[in-house]
Amino acid sequence: MNSIEIYDCERNISKIAFEVVEYLELHSLLNKPISILDYGCGNGEVAKFVAENTNYQQYTCIDISKKAIELSKKNCRNLQNFEFLCGDVTEITKSYDIFIISAVYHFLNKEKRDILIEKIKHFLNPDGLLFLLTLSTDDKQYYGKGKSVENHDDPDSFIYEEGYYLHFSSKKELLTDFNLLRIEKIKEFFGKNYTKDVEFFTCWILIGKSKN
Ligand SMILES: C[S@@+](CC[C@H](N)C(=O)[O-])C[C@H]1O[C@@H](n2cnc3c(N)ncnc32)[C@H](O)[C@@H]1O
Numbered sequence: 715m716n717s718i719e720i721y722d723c724e725r726n727i728s729k730i731a732f733e734v735v736e737y738l739e740l741h742s743l744l745n746k747p748i749s750i751l752d753y754g755c756g757n758g759e760v761a762k763f764v765a766e767n768t769n770y771q772q773y774t775c776i777d778i779s780k781k782a783i784e785l786s787k788k789n790c791r792n793l794q795n796f797e798f799l800c801g802d803v804t805e806i807t808k809s810y811d812i813f814i815i816s817a818v819y820h821f822l823n824k825e826k827r828d829i830l831i832e833k834i835k836h837f838l839n840p841d842g843l844l845f846l847l848t849l850s851t852d853d854k855q856y857y858g859k860g861k862s863v864e865n866h867d868d869p870d871s872f873i874y875e876e877g878y879y880l881h882f883s884s885k886k887e888l889l890t891d892f893n894l895l896r897i898e899k900i901k902e903f904f905g906k907n908y909t910k911d912v913e914f915f916t917c918w919i920l921i922g923k924s925k926n
Pocket residue numbers: 727728753754755756757759760776777778779782801802803815816817818821822
């Protein structure tokens with residue numbers, strides 16, 4: 715029987731931050747000067763951790779929320795060569811060595827997800843890497859609990875009472891949608907105590923490399 719990894723987010727940092735550093739260490743890339751895009755950066759905890767543990771050259775944080783951008787700026791105030799942009803996928807206009815997309819892909823509807831994938835296709839540098847963390851269709855807390863979205867192109871997506879949208883990805887969907895990349899890792903995990911509002915969740919970690 716397959717066992718699922720349990721991730722206890724006691725430091726309140728997304729698992730993706732550790733995945734980025736581990737991957738770069740394993741591939742002897744920790745000292746390489748790299749440019750990073752952190753899309754949906756939230757409070758900047760991922761940015762701070764990754765920046766402090768790599769030899770990043772330039773780090774861009776994008777978030778649709780002004781408050782998140784303010785928090786990120788505060789959290790990363792002692793770090794150099796940071797850029798903060800408030801907006802959504804349209805703000806991606808430059809090339810990067812690494813795209814980090816943690817706990818935000820599931821908030822994007824099919825149209826936005828497709829635009830984001832196009833942006834990755836266009837703006838991920840040769841040998842570039844994608845680190846994606848997103849909700850799985852195996853999630854027991856929220857999957858199927860909202861009202862199904864009435865768009866046949868967007869299955870496994872729901873609207874909840876508070877009006878927010880969530881999309882859940884299956885392994886098959888991710889492998890199809892990210893076939894522009896060579897998939898280095900795709901693994902499901904069960905996380906707990908991530909934020910005050912989310913008690914537990916089942917997510918995918920996907921690491922993909924540019925096919926050049
Ligand atoms: C759950 S937080 C994740 C924060 C961070 N990436 C992490 O893993 O800790 C989701 C973030 O995505 C942002 N967000 C939601 N929709 C977005 C969009 N369309 N474009 C950019 N950011 C978005 C939210 O404002 C929020 O800060």
